[in-house]
Amino acid sequence: MTDTTGTPLLSLDDIHFTYPGTTAPVLRGATLHLAQGDRLGLLGHNGSGKTTLLHIAMGLLRPESGTVHHRNAVAHDEASLAALRRDIGFLFQNADDQLFCPTVLEDVAFGPLNLGLSPEQARERATQTLQGLGLEGFGARVTHRLSGGEKKMVALASVLSMQPTALLLDEPTNDLDPATRQRLIDVLNRMSATHIIISHDWDFLARTCTTFLTVDDGIVRTSRHTPHVHTHIHHGGEVAHEHPSRGCCHQHDGSHHHAGHDDDHPHTSQTTE
Template sequence: MDGLSSIIELEHICFGYDAGPPVLDDLSFLLGEGEKAGLIGYNGSGKTTLLHVIMGLLTPSRGTIRVLGKKIETKKDFLEVRRTIGLVFQNADDQLFSPTVLEDVAFGPLNLGKSPKEARTMAMETLERLNLEGFENRITHRLSGGEKKLVSLATVLVMQPKALLLDEPTTGLDEDARTRITSLLNDLDISMVIVSHEYDFLAGTVQRVYSMKDGRIQFDGEAEILHVHVHRHPVIEHRHSREGEQGKSHSR
């Protein structure tokens, strides 16, 4: 890549579930250092699958993955990737597993060898950044959907990742929480891929927008420019017309 080093580089990735059709079909993508990229695409187009392939949760049948310039091949390589890149799962229940919020957020730092005191301090600071003071002793599985989403983000941010993959991070969040996440992501000087169907959120967080179609990623344009032409963008136009049909509103 000219001048800019890459954080994530995918070449000719192919993946399909079991005997099903290919979900990722000769997909190539490059996320540069410091780049904040939005990823849009229809339901079922393969966005979540792609993020799981990058993290080594799914194994492609073909193709190459490089993280920070290093080819990722072995289980050990992927364990290293998971220390470098944080994934916020689309479904918070896939992310959270400890009885209390504090235990969940402190789990990662403890796993990295921090002392219980250090891990607790890191967890409390991260919860505070997300306006979740007072949540530390809450029972994780009893949290509301939006609260779970925020705690999921906390479990990832506490690890101070070099890059972030966020799978629909604002789904179910109220306006205040979304604004807070927007400013928090803007303050983070790291690379990220944000999968979202919420175009205003993307316009406030990323510079470039890509879309997933027919198993591949294509570059759509600069987020600001696309924002101006939002109604002329085929994926978004389609989404808007479907929302119109169903009488749905995305304003929260």
């Protein structure tokens, strides 16, 4: 999306990319704009180019053609990419790609130290960031001994400790248990963060994003499917709970069927579209 009242934070225009050793392009003229306040959900099948697009945005891959702009300046050399990375935080799909220090506190304080904070200031910011994510007491823990979900949240803490203007999150719910996943939803909504989120978790996207785009055939399209969530009570009096919908699978006659349930059941809709 482009903010008509100002310059987009990030613009990728007419991006083409083919991985070395392959002949089929992954991206064929993809265009994506992120403006202040945008909360974009990026959808697409595995291998469609979603992660590739964000890696190009962060300067981790170089496009064959097309341009990346950060605040209206072309991001192409180390200085301009460094400015982009200070402004826009990136969460890798695999937390092990992001964590490399012996302890959690060192990992989370690493970015603030590189921003020029003193060791004491960096530790204080890291501690506050961990607390904000519900990770009190994690500072002294050995990073490589954490569970997958714990590593994911620590990796997010290492991004948030740099206080970026916007976030690019690649499959942030991978390895999270339900309680931690809900905590992440609460954190993102409390922050009202400008972000792009890649996820196959429709319910998560419905709760954290307002606009949905699809990478398909190498380009970015406005998604035809708008995730929304609703609550219902099963026959037998189970506790009311929620499910995501993919926009095209509903019948609003008082009942419908979900994958993972053997029966149709009535529901009340609470739609987020």
